[in-house]
Amino acid sequence: MAKIDLDKMLEKVKNTQWALSDIDWDAPGADLITEEQWPKLKEFMADLMWIEHVGARAFAAMANKAPTDTLRQLYSYFHAEEQRHANAEMALMKRWGMLDGDELPEPNINLRLVIEWLDRYSDEMPVYVLGTVVPMLEIALDGALCKFLLDTVEDPVCHAAFEKINDDESRHLGVGFTVMEMQGHGATYIKMVQMAARLMDPRLILGIASYFPLLNKMRDNVVAMGLSEEKLYECMRKFEKIGGRTEDGRRNPWFQIIKLHSRWVVDRDNRLYHKPVDAIVKATSYIPRKALPAVPSWVKELTYKPTA
Amino acid sequence: MTNATTNRNSGKRANGAKAKSLAAPKRSRPSTVLIVGAGFAGLGAAIRLQQAGIKDIVMLERASEVGGTWRDNTYPGAACDIPSNLYSYSFDPNPDWSRSFSGSAEILDYIKAMVERFDLGNYIRFNQNVTDLAYDDDQGLWHATTEAGEVFSARAAVMAQGPLSNASFPAITGIDEFQGHKIHSAAWDHDYDFRGKKVGVIGTGASAIQIIPELVRDADKLTVFQRTPAWVMPRPDFQTPNWQKTLFRKLPASQSALRKGLYLAHESMALAVIWNSPMTAIAERLGRWHLKRQVKDKWLRRQLTPNYRIGCKRILVSNDYYPALQQPNCKLITWPIARLSENGIRTVEGIEHQFDCIVFATGFEVSHSGTPFPVRGSGGRLLAEDWQRGAQAYKSINVAGYPNLFLTFGPNSGPGHNSALVYMESQIDYIVKGVRTILDKNLKALAVRDRAQQVYNADIQRRLAKTNWNSGCKSWYLTEDGFNATMFPGFATQYASQMEELDLKDYALITA
Known part of the structure; x- marks a missing residue:
């Protein structure tokens, strides 16, 4: 993947917009979801939808910090596009009878913690932290989960929707990796020092504390659906491969950190990592919902309705 | 829309050279001053010229009413965001403003009353949409051709058509598909x-x-x-108490004092804004x-x-x-x-x-380089071509190659912090000085020197580089390339002081 021209990419993004109303949500095929699939798929879709939404919020934070006007516009579009994906996935849930009236599905507790963190701290995070974490989330969670879904679900409407979603995601990744490479330029040493200082930031530590269990929790959900966790790991390795394809990309210290972390995640024998993180997943499941503050209002922007 | 009308007409004109020769346009006797537009700027210019004893004026107004932007902008809630006591002419104070920030209807009434008070009605030709303004080097006259097929000529021309007079729908994909x-x-x-x-x-x-x-x-x-x-800042808007109106009527100096106070308060905002x-x-x-x-x-x-x-x-x-x-x-x-x-x-x-x-509510078509109608200067040069790489003028008011032409709200005359009318008064008084010079010295042409314009603009652009307008955001103040041909980089007082004197050594004085 060569470095892309961001101005041309912005034009392309503007010219390839689609809307929920471009898809016939009542077309035949909804009955292809088996009874056995349904309950697990419901949980999986809710998580997937929330991950898109979380990605959207991260892009919103990046838009405010973007160093150039083109990137600012691109991130504003990506923010909205991630929301569109969440809306489309909610529309699929509606089609499959997985929504309780107009109610939003509940996010799992680990996502709920990530939402809380994003709402509180994402706007204060430096753009190069988000700029590395977001491609990882997109590839590992979003990309991988979408792939599983298409392998499992035969409903043609689901495939039609994800064809559009995946087209968007490939553009998000193209920009994400280009930006990672841009960040790798220049004084690595200064960046390392800055990064070390950032790592001391308790807000970032909190973010890491919610991100680690989220990955393990998603792995558990994937396995619960009867899918091979190896596929999730394959996607995470893709991050390592694409992100590290150039020297600039490899020089980005955040890439190195995330890469190292993804290696821990995929190595189930790494008990030093998985034991405590799995314990956190278990512990967080005991957090009473009432203990968390009310969800921020951006969470309520989701809708499955193509028109308003 | 007005804009569409203008374009349609320029199209007609482009292939209508033959038509022109067939129907000879109606010509009137040349006047001393020709003013395009009967809004705040045009009427203010007419008043001050009249007060200076120059009464041979013709004003061309494209609509059937005066008022310019305040005639056109009548949307609900339309109001000025500068206090009325400052958003009015110092030479025509109004003691009866009903609020600190008046609505558009009241401002329009003020403008209409100005026409009555100063007896300007005879100067105005309504429904005369200018489609071409051309300078005749031999005669030293400006000729304005209107959509109605008439030609009005004068020794000096004032462009007071307004910078924000052409409303336009934005170029959003599918705008014509919307059925509502x-x-x-x-x-x-x-x-x-x-x-x-x-x-x-x-x-x-x-x-x-x-x-x-x-x-x-x-x-x-x-x-x-x-x-x-x-x-968005808080708006100190309140109804004017009756005692204040009475005070202003009985003691006009009190209203001037308030105006001065408001002026200074806005001047101080330049420090934050510019x-x-x-x-x-x-x-x-x-x-x-x-x-x-x-x-x-x-x-x-x-x-x-x-x-x-x-x-x-x-x-x-x-x-x-x-x-x-x-x-x-x-x-x-x-x-x-x-x-x-x-x-x-x-x-x-x-x-x-x-x-x-x-x-x-997408604003206006602000022309950074073009002109609302073709303006042809000395030797037939086109202003839109001269301005292709960004509009430029000398002290915002004269352009080299366009003798005896005066602009109101020309390049780099926009305020970001003070009343537009304060700037306008400086421009109008400069116009009066210019026209007075043409008459007193019996000049065929008062032509600003190219060199003087270049020196002035180099200084303006150098000063603009340090302002907030040029600090990275996108706004209608800037062209697509980021060139600022709109704003004046300084206090209103600085602007007034540069307009104070008409420095004849910056001009070529051509006698008949």
Whole structure:
């Protein structure tokens, strides 16, 4: 993947917009979801939808910090596009009878913690932290989960929707990796020092504390659906491969950190990592919902309705 | 739209050389001064010329009424965002302003009353839309051709057609597909009943933030589409107490004193608005305080928080905009607009927002390089061509190669912090000096020297580089390439002082 021209990419993004109303949500095929699939798929879709939404919020934070006007516009579009994906996935849930009236599905507790963190701290995070974490989330969670879904679900409407979603995601990744490479330029040493200082930031530590269990929790959900966790790991390795394809990309210290972390995640024998993180997943499941503050209002922007 | 009319006519003109020779245009005897536009600038110029004893004036107005921008902008809530005592002419004070910030109807009444008070009616030719303005080197005359086929000539010409006079629908994909009602803020449809309707407003600029609090009262559902949030400051608006009106009438010096006070208060704002100074940070804090006080929801506040330095774009004032956005029937959308469709607006989050009516509060076509009609100078040169790489003038008012032509609100004359009329008075008085010089010295041409214009502009651009307008945001002040041909980089007092003297050594004086 060569470095892309961001101005041309912005034009392309503007010219390839689609809307929920471009898809016939009542077309035949909804009955292809088996009874056995349904309950697990419901949980999986809710998580997937929330991950898109979380990605959207991260892009919103990046838009405010973007160093150039083109990137600012691109991130504003990506923010909205991630929301569109969440809306489309909610529309699929509606089609499959997985929504309780107009109610939003509940996010799992680990996502709920990530939402809380994003709402509180994402706007204060430096753009190069988000700029590395977001491609990882997109590839590992979003990309991988979408792939599983298409392998499992035969409903043609689901495939039609994800064809559009995946087209968007490939553009998000193209920009994400280009930006990672841009960040790798220049004084690595200064960046390392800055990064070390950032790592001391308790807000970032909190973010890491919610991100680690989220990955393990998603792995558990994937396995619960009867899918091979190896596929999730394959996607995470893709991050390592694409992100590290150039020297600039490899020089980005955040890439190195995330890469190292993804290696821990995929190595189930790494008990030093998985034991405590799995314990956190278990512990967080005991957090009473009432203990968390009310969800921020951006969470309520989701809708499955193509028109308003 | 006016704009479309102009374009249509220029098209006719382009292939109409033959037509011209067939029907000879009606010509009148040359006047001393020809003024294009009977808005604030044109009428003010006529008044001051008249007071200087120059009464051979002809004013060409494209509409059938005076008032310019205040005749056209009659949308609900239209008002000035500069206090009325400063947004009026010092040579024509009005003791009876009903509010500290008057509405458009009252300002229009003030303009109309000016015509009566100064007996300007005889100068104005209504329904004369200028389509061409050309200088004749041999005769030293400007000829204005109008859509009605008449030609008006004069020794000096004043362009007072206004910088914000051509309203335009934005170039959004699918705009022609929308089947509902479309309204532009500068051409309001007063017959449209908003009650019970689903209404979308595109834009959150100066017009939009006045329209939204009004529409939210009537519309069943109001959806506001924002691209960039503006800095919104509190508006100290109040009804004028009767004692004040009486005081101003009995003791006019008290009104002049208030005007002076308001002027100085606005001058001090230049420190916050034009340059990045400690005052800028204070102004931003005030803006954030206003937002925090009026908007409790954290996400909505984030959506409404500007991410550029205050002053870089136009600063807005309103007390009721933020509360209006939080009404149960109102919603702010910050997703980018993907396109318009048959039934509404599709935004990038994939949702089609459907409307009965869309209000375009998207502003005006500000010409940074072109002119509203072809302006031909000495030797037939075209102003639009001379300005291709960005508009330039000498002291904002004269252009080299265009003798005896005076511009109001020409290049780099815009204020960001003070009343436009303060700047306009300086321009008008300069015009009077120029015309007086032409008459007194019996000049065929008073032509600014190219070198003087270059020196002046080099200085202006050097000073602009240090201002907030050139600090990185996108605004109508700048061209696509980021060239600032709009704003004056200094205090109004500095502008007034540069316009104080007509320095004849910067001009070539050509006698008949």
